[in-house]
Amino acid sequence: MAERAAIKGGRGRAVLAGCALVACLAVLLSLGTWQMQRLAWKERLLADMTERRHATPVAIEAIEQVKREGGDIEYRPVTVTGVFDHGRERHFLATFNGQSGYHVYTPLQMADGRFVFVNRGFVPFDRKEPQTRREGEVEGVQAISGLARDSLAGKPSALVPDNDLAKNIFYWKDLSAMASSDGIAPEALVPFFVDAGAAPNPGGLPIGGVTQFDLPNNHLQYAMTWYGLALALVGVSGLYIWRSRR
Numbered sequence: 001m002a003e004r005a006a007i008k009g010g011r012g013r014a015v016l017a018g019c020a021l022v023a024c025l026a027v028l029l030s031l032g033t034w035q036m037q038r039l040a041w042k043e044r045l046l047a048d049m050t051e052r053r054h055a056t057p058v059a060i061e062a063i064e065q066v067k068r069e070g071g072d073i074e075y076r077p078v079t080v081t082g083v084f085d086h087g088r089e090r091h092f093l094a095t096f097n098g099q100s101g102y103h104v105y106t107p108l109q110m111a112d113g114r115f116v117f118v119n120r121g122f123v124p125f126d127r128k129e130p131q132t133r134r135e136g137e138v139e140g141v142q143a144i145s146g147l148a149r150d151s152l153a154g155k156p157s158a159l160v161p162d163n164d165l166a167k168n169i170f171y172w173k174d175l176s177a178m179a180s181s182d183g184i185a186p187e188a189l190v191p192f193f194v195d196a197g198a199a200p201n202p203g204g205l206p207i208g209g210v211t212q213f214d215l216p217n218n219h220l221q222y223a224m225t226w227y228g229l230a231l232a233l234v235g236v237s238g239l240y241i242w243r244s245r246r
Contacts, residue, residue, distance in 0.1 A: 021237050025230055032226035039219035052076050053147060060116065060190065063148045067192060073148045075211075078194055080116060080144050082108040086130055086137045088182040092170045096122035096210055102169075104206045105178060105193070108144065116190035117178055118144055121206030135203025147211055149193040151175035 057077035067073050084106050091102040101124040107115040120136075127133050152173055155162075161171045165181045179189045198209025 021233070025233055028226050028230035028233065032223045032230065035219045035223035035226060039223065042219055048072075048075075057145055060110075060148075060194070063192070064190065067150075072150075073192055074150050076148045078146060078148045080108065080110065080118075080146075080194060081141060082110040082116070082144075083141055084108055084118070084120075084138060085115070088184075089130060089168075090117070090170060090178045090182070091128055091168050092119075092173060094122060094210070096207065099124060101125050102128055103210060105170075105173075107179075107182060107184060108142070108194075110190075114188050114190055115179070115184050117175065117193050118146070119149070119193055119195045119210065120201070121196060121208035122210050123206050127205055133203055133205040136201040136205045138202060144194065144196055145199070146194045146196040149173075149195050149211075151192055 052075045055077055057079045060078050060080040063073050063076055063078050066076070085108075086106060088107050090105040092105060094101065094103045099122075101122055104120045104123055105117045106120050108118045109115050123133065130137055152175075155172050155174075163170045163172065163174055163177055165177065168181075170178065173193065175189070175191070175193065176186070179186070195211040196208045201208060
């Protein structure tokens, strides 16, 4: 009787162990497959970025039309003309060539009265305030060439700090908050950013052309890690079963 119970208990444990093994293997394989799918997506994204950034620039109205139709506007070359309102600069915490500082987002008022926030480029920490770089506060009508950048729907991560509107320091690019803190009504706002190109500004600041193109692409490495763990799990389990039977 006791022997039967022991045999039955052993079979039960074996079934549970087998189910746990299959479940773990399924999770590892699914994670590896997901990373391969992410790899394909990232490669398409990088290819699209390369193709778009070398396309012929179009007027900002054409980019607006693409966005209204639900198209992807990211990294599309664009031109826009208007007058900078330097008194409404917004500052986004950033790094450039290993140096910490800010990207300067300045509303550009177009001929129709609407505003588009232009990322004019990078300034070091000690040049945050406009009075420290008066030469770069260009006046009059300016023709800007750059890249369209879409706004974010929300904070990208819980780890990202909240924007500090009182100190005019943004940790994530909240277009609505930038505009509202500047007193710009939604109907007077172009619903995306423009990253200015690398054309030099008087006095050298802000440093333009700060758009990042080198997106991390480690998905193949991650996929191989998950598949490797799955293979190791099969190998260890097989060795255990072989030794148990012996």
